[in-house]
Amino acid sequence: MSHKIVNLRVRDVRFPTSLEQHGSDAMHTDPDYSAAYVVLDTDSGLKGFGLTFTLGKGTEIVLCAVKALAGLVIGKSLQEIVSNFRGFYRLLTSDGQMRWLGPEKGVIHLATAAVLNAVWDLWARAEGKDPKQIVSCIDFRYITDVLTEEEALDILVKAQEGKKQREDQMLKEGYPAYTTSCAWLGYSDQQLKQLCSDALKSGWTRFKVKVGADLEDDIRRCRLIRQMIGPSSTLMIDANQRWDVAEAISWVSRLAEVKPLWIEEPTSPDDILGHAAISKALAPLGIGVATGEQCHNRVMFKQFLQASALQFVQIDSCRLGSVNENLAVLLMAYKFQVPVCPHAGGVGLCELVQHLILFDYICVSADLRNRMCEYVDHLHEHFTSPVVIQDAHYMPPKDPGYSCEMLEESVNRHEYPEGDIWKQEIKK
Numbered sequence: 001m002s003h004k005i006v007n008l009r010v011r012d013v014r015f016p017t018s019l020e021q022h023g024s025d026a027m028h029t030d031p032d033y034s035a036a037y038v039v040l041d042t043d044s045g046l047k048g049f050g051l052t053f054t055l056g057k058g059t060e061i062v063l064c065a066v067k068a069l070a071g072l073v074i075g076k077s078l079q080e081i082v083s084n085f086r087g088f089y090r091l092l093t094s095d096g097q098m099r100w101l102g103p104e105k106g107v108i109h110l111a112t113a114a115v116l117n118a119v120w121d122l123w124a125r126a127e128g129k130d131p132k133q134i135v136s137c138i139d140f141r142y143i144t145d146v147l148t149e150e151e152a153l154d155i156l157v158k159a160q161e162g163k164k165q166r167e168d169q170m171l172k173e174g175y176p177a178y179t180t181s182c183a184w185l186g187y188s189d190q191q192l193k194q195l196c197s198d199a200l201k202s203g204w205t206r207f208k209v210k211v212g213a214d215l216e217d218d219i220r221r222c223r224l225i226r227q228m229i230g231p232s233s234t235l236m237i238d239a240n241q242r243w244d245v246a247e248a249i250s251w252v253s254r255l256a257e258v259k260p261l262w263i264e265e266p267t268s269p270d271d272i273l274g275h276a277a278i279s280k281a282l283a284p285l286g287i288g289v290a291t292g293e294q295c296h297n298r299v300m301f302k303q304f305l306q307a308s309a310l311q312f313v314q315i316d317s318c319r320l321g322s323v324n325e326n327l328a329v330l331l332m333a334y335k336f337q338v339p340v341c342p343h344a345g346g347v348g349l350c351e352l353v354q355h356l357i358l359f360d361y362i363c364v365s366a367d368l369r370n371r372m373c374e375y376v377d378h379l380h381e382h383f384t385s386p387v388v389i390q391d392a393h394y395m396p397p398k399d400p401g402y403s404c405e406m407l408e409e410s411v412n413r414h415e416y417p418e419g420d421i422w423k424q425e426i427k428k
């Protein structure tokens with residue numbers, strides 16, 4: 001069956017998470033976790049669901065960008081798309097006029113992610129894939145100096161060995177996760193302690209703390225958490241781009257006593273050489289640099305890897321151009337032997353990225369050392385196939401698709417501005 005795409009709908013769905021400071025960090029003090037939510041209708045009745053993540057205001061701009069791309073999608077059949085997925089990716093990212101809006105970055109790339117996530121969802125519901133098909137989805141333009149199509153295929157073919165055992169292992173044990181839910185910047189010490197003790201009881205051993213607004217506060221909060229989780233648990237810190245390069249080095253050096261595994265987004269996400277300098281300065285303290293949630297495309301990741309500017313690759317399911325571009329980054333990270341620890345949380349990011357990290361383990365890296373996937377405990381109840389966490393591990397999703405579908409009732413209630421939730425908020 002060809003599954004011709006006959007319609008594309010996009011909706012502005014926002015959750016008022018800022019009311020309780022969920023998701024707050026040193027730069028984004030009042031996020032309302034939101035999504036530009038895409039539904040593809042086909043003539044066979046099969047639907048594809050996709051999204052990209054935003055923080056509230058401006059989601060309407062992403063909607064406009066999705067609508068601008070819609071003409072390139074409507075009328076195509078799924079078969080036509082996946083038989084030349086690389087070509088289709090390029091059609092979306094390299095339109096002779098719209099390319100000017102990026103290229104492959106910013107709002108237009110978020111829109112590309114939302115649309116392509118929906119296409120992958122549709123494809124995943126329809127059938128399985130082999131290494132050749134996987135490679136044929138990747139646009140190697142701009143990265144052949146570090147990874148060619150032949151090398152990529154070679155990596156995937158080699159990783160076929162042991163694939164079945166790894167699949168069984170994942171079905172049994174799940175993929176290791178860490179939690180960011182305990183220590184958003186806007187939470188009080190009291191709340192932080194309570195959440196941390198609850199998390200320990202549920203089996204969490206890896207924790208991320210927001211830092212970067214006030215050094216003395218950071219020292220106090222990080223000591224508090226380290227004391228609660230003990231010396232053998234893992235602690236990560238995240239500054240969300242707050243510092244200049246020298247400031248990052250001195251600030252993080254002051255936090256070295258709590259033994260963080262990584263400092264995440266210490267400075268501007270575009271400053272590759274700055275990250276390299278920070279990596280070099282912090283290496284003797286045993287602290288790595290992690291970044292990626294705002295790394296806008298494969299070209300940036302390539303340079304971060306070439307410059308040894310990061311020690312943990314944080315892919316993002318909605319920032320890069322969907323699975324297509326994430327595959328390129330997973331394979332480059334493998335080539336440079338840098339572990340991938342995806343960014344998740346937001347709304348729907350855990351649902352999506354679990355597929356990518358399971359693919360990384362089963363089909364690419366075959367390695368769990370220094371690897372874990374972020375988890376945040378919000379908004380899963382709005383999805384038709386929410387993530388399943390057991391003993392601090394992601395259990396592999398069993399329903400077909402890319403797990404992007406939201407409950408119709410949730411979308412209706414949270415659609416901005418006419419959903420019930422926002423009508424009430426606006427009246428206040």
Ligand SMILES: C[C@H](O)[C@@H](O)[C@@H](O)[C@H](O)C(=O)O
Nearest residue numbers: 023024025028031180238345
């Ligand atoms: C605004 C958001 O909640 C961010 O703070 C969040 O994505 C964060 O950087 C993370 O790593 O989870």
Ligand SMILES: [Mg+2]
Nearest residue numbers: 238264265293
């Ligand atoms: Mg972060």
